[in-house]
Amino acid sequence: MPPAGPPPISRRAVVGGLAGVGALALGGCGASSQRRAPAIRGSIRVATQLSSTNDTLDPAKGATATDYTRHFMLYNGLTTIEDESLVATPSLAQTIESADRQNWYFDLRRGVRFHDGSELTSRDVVFSLLRHKDPATGSKIATVAEQFEEVTADGKYGVRLRLTGANADLLTVLAQSHFLIVKAGQDSPDGTGTGAFRLGDFQPGVRTVVLRNPEYWIEGRPRLERVEVIGIPDEVSRVNALLSGDVQIINAISPHSTKRVEAEPSCAIMASPSSLYSDLVMRQDELPTGNPHFVLAIKHLIDRPLINRAIYRNLSTIANDHPIAPFQKYFNAEIPQRVLDLDKARWHVRKGGLEGVRLPIYATTAANGSVDMASILQEYGSKIGLRFAVNRVPADGYWSTHWMRHPMTFGDTNPRPTADLIFSLFYDSKAEWNESGWKNERFDRLLVEARGSADEALRAEIYGEMQQIVHDKCGVAIPVFISLIDGYDKRLKGIRPIPLGGLMGYRFAEHVWWED
Amino acid sequence: MAAPAANAPVWLGLTRVVLQRIASALLTLLLVSIVIFAAASLLPGDAAQEVLGQSATPEQVAALRHEMGLDQPAVTRYLDWLAALLGGDPGRSYIADMQVTELIGARLVNSLSLAGITALVSVALALTIGIVSAINRGSKLDRALNIVTLSLVALPEFLIATVFVLLFSVKLVWLPSIAMVSPEATWSEMLRSMALPVACLTFVVSAQMARLTRAAVADQLDRPYVEMARLKGVTFRRIILFHVLPNAAGPVLNAIALSLSYLMGGALIIETIFSFPGLASLMVNAVTSRDMPLLQACAMIFCAAYLALILIADIVAILANPRLRS
Numbered sequence: 083m084p085p086a087g088p089p090p091i092s093r094r095a096v097v098g099g100l101a102g103v104g105a106l107a108l109g110g111c112g113a114s115s116q117r118r119a120p121a122i123r124g125s126i127r128v129a130t131q132l133s134s135t136n137d138t139l140d141p142a143k144g145a146t147a148t149d150y151t152r153h154f155m156l157y158n159g160l161t162t163i164e165d166e167s168l169v170a171t172p173s174l175a176q177t178i179e180s181a182d183r184q185n186w187y188f189d190l191r192r193g194v195r196f197h198d199g200s201e202l203t204s205r206d207v208v209f210s211l212l213r214h215k216d217p218a219t220g221s222k223i224a225t226v227a228e229q230f231e232e233v234t235a236d237g238k239y240g241v242r243l244r245l246t247g248a249n250a251d252l253l254t255v256l257a258q259s260h261f262l263i264v265k266a267g268q269d270s271p272d273g274t275g276t277g278a279f280r281l282g283d284f285q286p287g288v289r290t291v292v293l294r295n296p297e298y299w300i301e302g303r304p305r306l307e308r309v310e311v312i313g314i315p316d317e318v319s320r321v322n323a324l325l326s327g328d329v330q331i332i333n334a335i336s337p338h339s340t341k342r343v344e345a346e347p348s349c350a351i352m353a354s355p356s357s358l359y360s361d362l363v364m365r366q367d368e369l370p371t372g373n374p375h376f377v378l379a380i381k382h383l384i385d386r387p388l389i390n391r392a393i394y395r396n397l398s399t400i401a402n403d404h405p406i407a408p409f410q411k412y413f414n415a416e417i418p419q420r421v422l423d424l425d426k427a428r429w430h431v432r433k434g435g436l437e438g439v440r441l442p443i444y445a446t447t448a449a450n451g452s453v454d455m456a457s458i459l460q461e462y463g464s465k466i467g468l469r470f471a472v473n474r475v476p477a478d479g480y481w482s483t484h485w486m487r488h489p490m491t492f493g494d495t496n497p498r499p500t501a502d503l504i505f506s507l508f509y510d511s512k513a514e515w516n517e518s519g520w521k522n523e524r525f526d527r528l529l530v531e532a533r534g535s536a537d538e539a540l541r542a543e544i545y546g547e548m549q550q551i552v553h554d555k556c557g558v559a560i561p562v563f564i565s566l567i568d569g570y571d572k573r574l575k576g577i578r579p580i581p582l583g584g585l586m587g588y589r590f591a592e593h594v595w596w597e598d
Numbered sequence: 599m600a601a602p603a604a605n606a607p608v609w610l611g612l613t614r615v616v617l618q619r620i621a622s623a624l625l626t627l628l629l630v631s632i633v634i635f636a637a638a639s640l641l642p643g644d645a646a647q648e649v650l651g652q653s654a655t656p657e658q659v660a661a662l663r664h665e666m667g668l669d670q671p672a673v674t675r676y677l678d679w680l681a682a683l684l685g686g687d688p689g690r691s692y693i694a695d696m697q698v699t700e701l702i703g704a705r706l707v708n709s710l711s712l713a714g715i716t717a718l719v720s721v722a723l724a725l726t727i728g729i730v731s732a733i734n735r736g737s738k739l740d741r742a743l744n745i746v747t748l749s750l751v752a753l754p755e756f757l758i759a760t761v762f763v764l765l766f767s768v769k770l771v772w773l774p775s776i777a778m779v780s781p782e783a784t785w786s787e788m789l790r791s792m793a794l795p796v797a798c799l800t801f802v803v804s805a806q807m808a809r810l811t812r813a814a815v816a817d818q819l820d821r822p823y824v825e826m827a828r829l830k831g832v833t834f835r836r837i838i839l840f841h842v843l844p845n846a847a848g849p850v851l852n853a854i855a856l857s858l859s860y861l862m863g864g865a866l867i868i869e870t871i872f873s874f875p876g877l878a879s880l881m882v883n884a885v886t887s888r889d890m891p892l893l894q895a896c897a898m899i900f901c902a903a904y905l906a907l908i909l910i911a912d913i914v915a916i917l918a919n920p921r922l923r924s
Binding site: 129134135136137143145217218220221222224225270285286287288289312313314315316318319322323325326327328329477478479481482483514 | 641642643647648649650651654655657658660661662665691693694695696701704760763764767768771774775776778780870871872873875879880883884885886887888889892
């Protein structure tokens with residue numbers, strides 16, 4: 083057992099103990115390996131960790147794994163990412179041309195039909211891309227869409243897109259669920275897309291049912307007849323539902339539950355490495371967190387292997403205080419790994435005149451693992467004369483009232499497909515979510531330079547240097563990249579991890595099939 | 599039993615009581631709505647910020663606030679909501695882009711069927727246990743029932759529910775671990791999927807009810823009139839059914855009413871564990887997403903149900919008890 087576990091008697095321990103008693107009592111009742119199969123052939127039920135009245139059919143508003151999964155079943159994008167290479171390939175666009183990576187031309191696939199029978203044309207694409215710029219849409223990626231300077235139709239099947247500046251990553255960006263193509267004129271999209279499944283039933287907070295689209299434009303897909311997506315927010319219940327055969331695939335398994343799933347012969351887990359991270363944010367416009375010695379002291383106080391072992395059962399990837407994960411493009415492997423070093427931390431505390439500093443750390447369940455990370459930091463802090471208090475605050479309202487509003491808070495950053503997106507959304511000094519409020523002119527300049535450069539070697543070099551700058555100077559500490567763990571019934575075939583997110587980057591429904 | 603001549607004043611008195619109680623119930627509802635509105639306004643963040651989440655930009659928040667009408671002063675919003683409600687329209691959900699009635703409709707049916715089935719099972723069970731142990735006070739049976747009900751009262755429902763799931767769903771694979779009530783499910787499927795939640799809730803509420811019933815019946819059995827009836831040679835069955843039970847009805851019915859109103863809105867833990875689409879989880883959802891119209895509508899339903907059940911319990915108690923009737 084890891085040393086930093088839950089309190090002596092947890093709910094799980096009690097329940098586990100009782101289950102043991104139950105199992106003893108039932109010893110003679112025969113094997114239970116025959117799990118229920120779905121009632122209809124090729125019909126599966128998916129349980130995700132979040133489902134509420136916030137559930138939406140609008141790709142622009144998608145906010146949770148449940149939303150992304152739903153949207154990828156109903157709609158297609160101009161481009162798509164289908165495997166672990168993470169290369170974006172054309173989807174609704176059959177050819178894509180650009181000479182300068184600023185002016186793009188998309189030639190749409192002919193004869194693709196929406197679920198209501200109407201044909202996909204350039205009008206739909208122009209509408210779908212431009213609606214992100216309208217604040218009334220409430221798009222989650224309005225800031226990304228700001229770079230669309232002009233989007234125009236060129237004939238029935240041609241779309242011209244002019245960006246405010248060159249962007250070599252555009253195709254990867256367009257493969258995100260938010261940029262899926264909806265029907266022109268639908269301000270609140272109703273599920274009528276070009277995707278592999280048609281909407282059967284949608285009740286926010288209850289369920290989504292989709293049925294195979296027999297006229298799907300990709301031959302031979304999908305291979306499932308019907309998919310029902312439900313939300314089971316309670317993790318223990320979600321795992322139980324998988325083990326009892328009530329659902330066939332679930333996401334967001336806690337690392338502590340993986341053993342239970344693995345013990346069941348008919349089920350398996352899949353850990354997708356991801357660039358999701360919970361980071362400790364140290365505001366640079368406040369004291370003492372704005373003191374560079376404070377930042378470095380904290381970065382040397384983080385026991386990454388302990389966090390990986392105790393919180394994530396060794397299923398996470400150790401990070402190095404910058405946001406690019408080792409499996410991502412442009413990862414700089416030459417930066418030495420930062421490790422727990424109390425002497426260095428102590429030196430920085432003394433040098434910065436920080437002895438005896440008292441400070442609250444705001445942690446919340448909304449930022450994965452942050453409460454435990456804060457407790458670990460508090461422990462090490464007390465060894466070098468920094469006295470932290472862990473303020474555990476509720477998940478609801480956290481982002482609008484606490485995040486970035488105190489000297490030390492935790493952030494939680496979802497995977498983004500490109501280095502450019504990660505840096506421009508969270509590290510550009512002008513970015514809305516420049517979490518620590520830092521400012522580094524060289525970094526800002528490099529960001530623009532890399533975006534427009536076509537020379538891959540140069541880009542790798544620039545992104546490498548940017549990682550070094552963040553590692554050295556930025557006021558965020560990133561302990562680990564958190565893997566996303568799914569569980570599934572082994573009769574579901576064709577599942578493999580795609581490091582964009584859980585459930586094969588939320589795209590599993592189109593690819594998997596059922597075998598009894 | 600009841601003297602027919604006394605009927606007229608009883609109905610008159612009852613009508614007065616009912617009218618008074620309805621008037622005070624309406625006042626209570628108004629006060630509750632004000633308190634909820636005020637308390638929810640104190641929560642950090644508003645619906646616009648919750649919808650947009652971590653990625654909100656100021657322009658988007660402003661646009662969404664305007665669309666939701668959150669840029670109006672709080673008093674105006676409250677009065678608008680109240681006026682609409684009096685006109686029969688509980689409003690539109692800020693979050694789900696649907697009418698509140700539409701969101702609540704299906705869930706209300708689910709919650710009512712869960713509460714209804716549980717009530718049928720648990721009231722019968724609790725009355726039986728309570729009366730049997732009161733009659734056999736001090737016997738081994740009484741002590742055994744006492745221990746069982748006491749331990750069930752003490753056990754938290756998440757524990758009972760989790761153990762049931764591990765046993766009946768995961769280990770034995772007899773019953774589903776989640777209570778999905780889908781429209782295409784047949785009656786038998788629905789009953790099967792509701793079996794575990796109903797069983798857990800029955801455990802929780804009937805233990806309470808049984809203990810209260812036992813106490814009330816035992817209390818009556820000690821009264822002089824019971825002794826008098828015995829001395830007169832009235833059969834024991836008659837004493838229990840016609841003398842003791844009507845007198846014990848007041849506290850017992852109150853206990854039943856409280857349990858039922860708990861079933862309507864308080865079954866949150868059971869709803870969570872079994873992923874049951876009921877009203878309680880909808881209300882929690884409304885709180886976390888700051889969805890005021892939905893929150894208010896749920897609160898009004900719970901409050902009204904509670905008041906109505908207590909009122910019904912009081913009326914039945916008055917009708918059952920000859921002394922209260924006059």
